Amino acid sequence: MKIAMIGTGYVGLVSGVCFSDFGHEVVCVDKDSRKIEMLERGEVPIYEPGLETLLAKNVDAGRLSFTGDIAVAIDGADAVFIAVGTPTRRGDGHADLTYVMAAAEEIAKAADHYIVVVTKSTVPVGTNAKVRDTMAAANPDLEFDVASNPEFLREGAAIDDFMKPDRVVVGVESERAGRVMEEIYRPLYLRDFPIVVTDLESAEMIKYAANAFLATKITFINEIAALCEKVGADVKQVSKGMGLDGRIGKTFLHAGPGYGGSCFPKDTKALARIGQDHAMPMQITEAVIKINDEVKRRMVDKLLDLSDGSFNNRKIAVLGVTFKPNTDDMRDAPSLTIIPAMVGGGAKVSVVDPQGRREGEALLPGVTWESDPYVAAKDADLLVILTEWNEFRALDLKQIANGMNTPRLGDLRNIYSAEDAREAGFEAYSAIGRPGYPD
Numbered sequence: 258m259k260i261a262m263i264g265t266g267y268v269g270l271v272s273g274v275c276f277s278d279f280g281h282e283v284v285c286v287d288k289d290s291r292k293i294e295m296l297e298r299g300e301v302p303i304y305e306p307g308l309e310t311l312l313a314k315n316v317d318a319g320r321l322s323f324t325g326d327i328a329v330a331i332d333g334a335d336a337v338f339i340a341v342g343t344p345t346r347r348g349d350g351h352a353d354l355t356y357v358m359a360a361a362e363e364i365a366k367a368a369d370h371y372i373v374v375v376t377k378s379t380v381p382v383g384t385n386a387k388v389r390d391t392m393a394a395a396n397p398d399l400e401f402d403v404a405s406n407p408e409f410l411r412e413g414a415a416i417d418d419f420m421k422p423d424r425v426v427v428g429v430e431s432e433r434a435g436r437v438m439e440e441i442y443r444p445l446y447l448r449d450f451p452i453v454v455t456d457l458e459s460a461e462m463i464k465y466a467a468n469a470f471l472a473t474k475i476t477f478i479n480e481i482a483a484l485c486e487k488v489g490a491d492v493k494q495v496s497k498g499m500g501l502d503g504r505i506g507k508t509f510l511h512a513g514p515g516y517g518g519s520c521f522p523k524d525t526k527a528l529a530r531i532g533q534d535h536a537m538p539m540q541i542t543e544a545v546i547k548i549n550d551e552v553k554r555r556m557v558d559k560l561l562d563l564s565d566g567s568f569n570n571r572k573i574a575v576l577g578v579t580f581k582p583n584t585d586d587m588r589d590a591p592s593l594t595i596i597p598a599m600v601g602g603g604a605k606v607s608v609v610d611p612q613g614r615r616e617g618e619a620l621l622p623g624v625t626w627e628s629d630p631y632v633a634a635k636d637a638d639l640l641v642i643l644t645e646w647n648e649f650r651a652l653d654l655k656q657i658a659n660g661m662n663t664p665r666l667g668d669l670r671n672i673y674s675a676e677d678a679r680e681a682g683f684e685a686y687s688a689i690g691r692p693g694y695p696d
Contacts, residue, residue, distance in 0.1 A: 258281050258282070258335040258336065258437075258440055258441060259281070259283075259333055259334045259335050260276050260281050260282065260283045260334060260336050261283075261284050261286060261327075261330040261338065262276070262283060262284070262285045262286065262330075262337075262340055262377075263286045263287075263327065263330070263337065263339050263341060263360050263364070264287060264339065264340035264341040264342070264356075264360075265285050265287040265293075265323070266342060267303055267305070267410075267412065267415075267519065268377055268378070268408050268410065269285065269287075269338070269340030270285065270296075270302075270303065270308070270312075271305060271308060271410060271415045271416065272340060272377060272408065272410075272419065273285040274311050274315060275311070275416060275419040277315040277321040278311060278314070278420075279443075279444045280320065281441065283315075283320060283322075284321075284322050284323070284324055284329070284330040285321070285322070285323050285324075285330075286323075286324055286325065286327055286330040287323070287325060288325060293324065296323045299313050303586075304584060304585035305412065305413070305415050305416070306413065306414075307416050308415075308416065327360075327364065327367050328367040331364060331367055331368055331372065333370075334372060335372065335373065335437055335440075336372060336374075336404075336438075336441060337364050337368075337372055337373070337374050337375065338375045338377045338406070339364075339374065339375065339376050339377060339378055339388075340378055340408075341356035341357055342356055342378070343357060343379055343380055343523070344523060345522070345523045345526050345527065349530065350526045350527065350529060350530040352379070352380060352381050352523065352527040354380060354381075354384060354387070357380060357384065357388065358387065358388070358391050361395075362395045365392035365393075365395035365401075368401065369399075371400040372401050373401065373402045373434045373437045374388065374392065374401055374402070375403075375404045375405070375438070376388060376403070376404070376405050376406065376407075377406055377407070377408055379407060379465070379468075379520070379523075379524060379527075381461065381527055381530075381531050382458050382461045382462050382465075382531060383458065384461065385405050385428065385457040385461065389403045402429070402430060402434035403434075403457070404427060404428060404438055404457075405427070405428030405457045405460035405461055406425070406426065406427055406428070407426055407464035408464075409422065409424075409464075409467065412518065412583070412584040413581060413583025414583070421450070422451075423451070424450070424452070424453050425442055425451070426453045426460050426463050426464070427453070427454050427460065428455050428456055428457040428459060428460025428461065429456075429457070430456070430457060435454060439452075464524070465524055465528040468524040468525070468528075469524065469525050469528050469541075469542045469545070471521070472516055472521040472525050472542075473545050474509040474510060475509050475515075475549075476515075476516070476545045476548050478496060478509075478510045478511065478512050479513065479515065479548070479552045479689070480548060481495060481512070481690065482512035482689045483690065484690075485691070486690055486691075489692060491690070491691050491692060492689065492690025492691060493512075493671060493690075493691060495690075496510040496511065496512070511670075511671070512689040512690045513669060513670055513671070514552065514556045514595065514643065514669045514670075514689070515549045515550075515553040515556070515591050515594075516549055517581075517590040517591055518580040518581065518584075518586055518589060518590070519586055519588045522546075522549075522588070522589040525545055525546050528542050529542050529543045553591050553594040553595065556591065556594075556595050556669055557594070557595055559667065559687055560573075560595070560639065560687075561602075562687070563665050563667050563685055564604075564638065564639055564665075567603075568598075568602030569603030569604070570603055570604075570605075571599075571603070571604045571605070571638040571639060572604070572605045572607070572637045572638050572662065573599055573604045573607070573638065573639045573640075573641060574607045574608075574609070574633040574634040574639070574640050574641065575592070575595075575596060575606060575607070575609070575641045576633070576641065576642045576643065576644070576649045577592070577610050577642060577643040577644020577645065577646055577649060578590060578592040578608055578610045578613040578621065578643060578644060579617075579644050580592075580644070581644065581645075582644055582646040582647065583612075583646075584612065585612040585613060585615055585616060587616040587620055591643060591669075592621070592643050592644070593621070595641075596608070596621050596624060597621070600621075600623045605625070606623070606625070607624065607626075607632075607633040607634075607637070608625065608626055608627065608633070609627050609628065609629065609630050609633045610644065613644075630648075630652060630657070631656060631657060634657045634660060634661055636660070638661070638662050638663045638665065639663070639665045640657060640661065640665065640666050641666075641667040641669065642667070642670050642672055642673075643670070644670070645672055649672065650672055654666075654673065654677060654681030654682075654683070655682055657681070658683050663684065664682055664684055664685075665683060665685040665686070666678045666683045666685070667687050668686070668687070668688045668689075669688070669689055671688050671689055671691060673688075675688070675691065675692055675693055675694060679694065
C-alpha cells in the first residue's frame with residue numbers, strides 16, 4: 258500500500274520508517290525544508306537507537322522518500338497519517354490542534370481519490386469527528402474516511418515497540434476503512450499481535466487513559482518514596498514487593514525526580530482539561546500533575562540539604578539532563594527545574610549527557626558541558642545523577658570521590674546504594690526513598 262506520513266517529528270518519522278520496513282511505499286512530509294534536506298542526506302533529526310540504520314535500509318530499497326509537498330505525497334496514497342505536534346495550549350491546558358486541523362484541510366484540498374485519513378497524533382476525544390467535518394467543508398466532493406490510530410512508542414525503544422507492540426489500537430467508522438487499516442497492519446496481524454478495533458472516541462480515550470495511568474504509577478511510587486525516607490524504609494524493596502503482585506506489575510514503579518517527556522506532561526494536562534470541559538473532573542489525574550511538580554521541587558530541596566543549605570559558589574556536576582536515557586528529548590525533563598535552581602542559587606554547574614547537548618545548550622544557559630563524568634566531577638562539591646544512562650551505571654566512584662573537593666552524591670535515580678557511596682569515600686549521600694548515612 259502507499260502511505261503518506263504528515264510530520265517527521267518523533268512519532269511521524271519512526272512510524273513512517275517502520276511502515277516502509279513492513280513493505281509499504283511511504284512518503285514522509287514536512288514543511289521544514291531543513292528537516293527534509295537532512296533526511297534526504299540520510300541524517301536523522303532526532304536520536305532514536307536504530308532509526309538511522311533502518312531509514313537508510315528502506316530508502317535504498319526505494320520504499321521510503323521525503324518531500325515538502327503534501328500533494329506529491331498523497332498522490333495515489335491509500336492512507337494519509339497525520340502525525341503533527343499537539344502541544345499544550347498556553348493558558349488553558351488544552352491540546353493545541355492547530356497543526357492537526359491545518360493538515361486535514363490541506364489533505365482535503367489536495368486529494369482527488371478515496372483515502373483514509375488516520376490521526377496518529379495524540380488528540381482529545383472528539384478530534385477525529387472535527388477532522389472529518391473540516392475535510393468535508395474543505396472538499397465536499399471528496400470520498401474519504403477518518404480513522405484513529407494512537408501511538409504507544411517509548412522513546413529509546415520505539416522501533417521495537419512498533420514492530421512488537423503490546424497492542425495496536427484502531428478506531429474506525431466504516432468497514433472500508435477497517436479493511437485499509439487491516440492491510441496496513443497486516444504484518445502484525447499475521448504474527449498475532451493484538452489489534453484492538455474500536456469506535457473513534459474509544460480509540461482517542463484509550464491513549465489518554467493509558468498515559469494518565471502510567472503517570473499515576475510513577476507519581477504514586479514517588480510519594481511512597483518520600484514516605485519511605487521519613488520512616489526508614491527502602492523504596493527499592495517496597496517497589497519489588499509491590500511489583501511481584503500480578504495485579505500491579507513491576508513496570509513504572511521506579512522512584513525518581515518526577516516524570517517528563519513529550520507525552521505524560523501534556524497528556525495528563527489534556528485529560529484533566531477534557532474532564533473539566535465535560536463537568537467530570539479527573540481528580541486523580543489533577544492530583545498527579547500537582548504532585549509531580551512538587552516532586553521536582555522536592556529534589557531541589559534534597560540537593561540543597563546536601564550542599565549545607567546553599568548552592569552559592571558550589572561546583573556541582575550533573576550526570577544526565579534528558580528526561581530518560583536513550584533519547585535526546587528534553588521536554589519537561591526534571592533537569593529543567595533542578596539545574597536552573599542550582600544555577601540561580603549561585604552554583605557553577607558542569608553537565609554530562611550522551612545526547613542532551615543539542616537541545617540542552619539552549620534550555621540550560623549558564624552551565625558548562627563536558628563529555629567525561631570524571632572531568633565534570635573534578636574539584637566538585639556535589640555529584641548529581643539525574644538520568645540513568647548506562648554510561649553512569651558502572652562509574653569508578655572511588656576515582657570520582659578522590660577527585661572532588663567535597664565528595665557528596667545525590668543519586669536521584671537510585672543507581673548506587675549508601676554502601677557503594679560510603680565505600681567509595683563519599684562523605685554524604687542521598688537517594689530517592691532509600692536510607693542515607695546514619696546521623
